[in-house]
Amino acid sequence: MGRVTVRRSVVKLSPNGRRRRPDVLAAEEPLELRVGGKSLAVTMRTPGHDVELAHGFLLTEGVIGDKEDISTARYCDSVDDTGRNTYNVLDLALAPGVPPPDTGVERNFYTTSSCGVCGKAALDAVRLKTRHSPAADPTKVSPTVLTGLPDALREAQRVFDSTGGLHAAGLFRADGTLLVVREDVGRHNAVDKVMGWALLNGHIPLTGTVLMVSGRASFELVQKAAMAGVPMLAAVSAPSSLAVELAEESGMTLIGFLRGDSMNVYTGIERLDDSPE
Numbered sequence: 001m002g003r004v005t006v007r008r009s010v011v012k013l014s015p016n017g018r019r020r021r022p023d024v025l026a027a028e029e030p031l032e033l034r035v036g037g038k039s040l041a042v043t044m045r046t047p048g049h050d051v052e053l054a055h056g057f058l059l060t061e062g063v064i065g066d067k068e069d070i071s072t073a074r075y076c077d078s079v080d081d082t083g084r085n086t087y088n089v090l091d092l093a094l095a096p097g098v099p100p101p102d103t104g105v106e107r108n109f110y111t112t113s114s115c116g117v118c119g120k121a122a123l124d125a126v127r128l129k130t131r132h133s134p135a136a137d138p139t140k141v142s143p144t145v146l147t148g149l150p151d152a153l154r155e156a157q158r159v160f161d162s163t164g165g166l167h168a169a170g171l172f173r174a175d176g177t178l179l180v181v182r183e184d185v186g187r188h189n190a191v192d193k194v195m196g197w198a199l200l201n202g203h204i205p206l207t208g209t210v211l212m213v214s215g216r217a218s219f220e221l222v223q224k225a226a227m228a229g230v231p232m233l234a235a236v237s238a239p240s241s242l243a244v245e246l247a248e249e250s251g252m253t254l255i256g257f258l259r260g261d262s263m264n265v266y267t268g269i270e271r272l273d274d275s276p277e
Contacts, residue, residue, distance in 0.1 A: 003027050004048055004159055026165035028185045033057065034076070034091040035101060046159070046166065046184045047087070050075075052196030053189055054090050059199050060192060060224035063101045064094070065131045067199050071095045132205035132229030135251025139208045139231045142273045145176040147261050149212045150236050156181040157214070168214040169194045171206070179209070187215050188224070195228050205229025217256055219243045226250040232271055234258050239266055 010023040026046055033041045033054050045053060051073050058064045071093045078089040094100065153170040156178065167187040171179040171194050182193035191213065198204055210232045211225050217239035223246060225233045233247065234255040244266045247254035253268030265272060 004046060005163055024162045026159065026163040026185055029086070030088055032078075032089045034089065035063075036093060037091060038100075040101060043186065043189060045186055045189045049182060049193045049196070050087070050090055052182070052193045052200065053184075054092055054196065055199045056192030056194065056196030056224075058092070058101075059195055059204070060227040061101070062129065062131075062227060064098065064199075066204070067202070069095050069098045130227045130229070130250070132227065133251065134205075134207075134226060134229050134231040137207050137229070137231035137251075139174050140271050140273045141174045141210060141232060143263070145174070146210070146234060146255065146258060146263060146272075148176055149210065149234060150214075150258055152176070152178055153181060153212050153214060157183055159183050166190075170212045171198065172210045172212060174208050174210065179203075187213060187218070188220055190214075191221055191224050195224060198228060207231065210234055212258075216240070217243050217254060219246055222246045222250070222252065222254065226252055232268070234263070 004027055006025045006027050007022050008025055009020055011018055011020050028044050029047055031043055031045045031050060032039060041057065054073060055067065055070065064070060073090060073092045075085065075087050076089040076091050078086045080086050149172060153168055156170060157166065157168045159166055166183040166185060167190045168181060168183045169190040170181040173179065180194055180197045182190050182197065184190040184193060194211070198206055206229045209230055211230045213221060213235045215235065216237040217233060217235035219240055219242040222233060222243045230252070232253040236258055237256065239254055239256045244254060248267045251268070253271040254266045255263050256266060257264045
């Protein structure tokens, strides 16, 4: 399997002069996803949890709704210049009766690690209809629980500690219990890995949960959360205007700038216990 980290030599400059020393970098390699032998998407990701990533991607794109919708997932023969399998091509077979992805989902081009929506032709193409709407989820979460999530997420970021170069997504219960954390060079990949984990472990729809992300809350992350039935998305940084609009339309609680003992609640404040008027 691909390595999660890579060691490289670096020249460190400081007031004390310059010296060469080893540095640890977050690994970034391409992953081509195929469905039934047909190329669907190429994304730059941190190797590891690729099957989760693939399941999460197909779930959040509306291709599948249950783990039984995929019959097999296998790595194809993709070799490097030494003849070793790179494990960078993953082919998934849909179960009988599951329709293949329509053309609106296809991304037969390079997708950068920081952008998952790029290349979608129009806004309507990414306003996917979820099978698991969070709108009716009655979950309530204490602000005290929420303020503890960034630290809990950070403490679980094992690869970030050595590289400083990864995004993270963590799934929590409403009482703050951590379910799973995934790291990746791409924020949307980290979320797809979490969604894939949830799908493979029978947790879809994700009622009664909070998805915590280490960066900003983009439109695509809100969409992915909505497709899995997540009632609350929290981010340490800012949301985009379109993310707020989609969260409101989806009946999701969206929280940004969750730092220390403060936060901005952009939508769905009714899910916060004892929140002020």
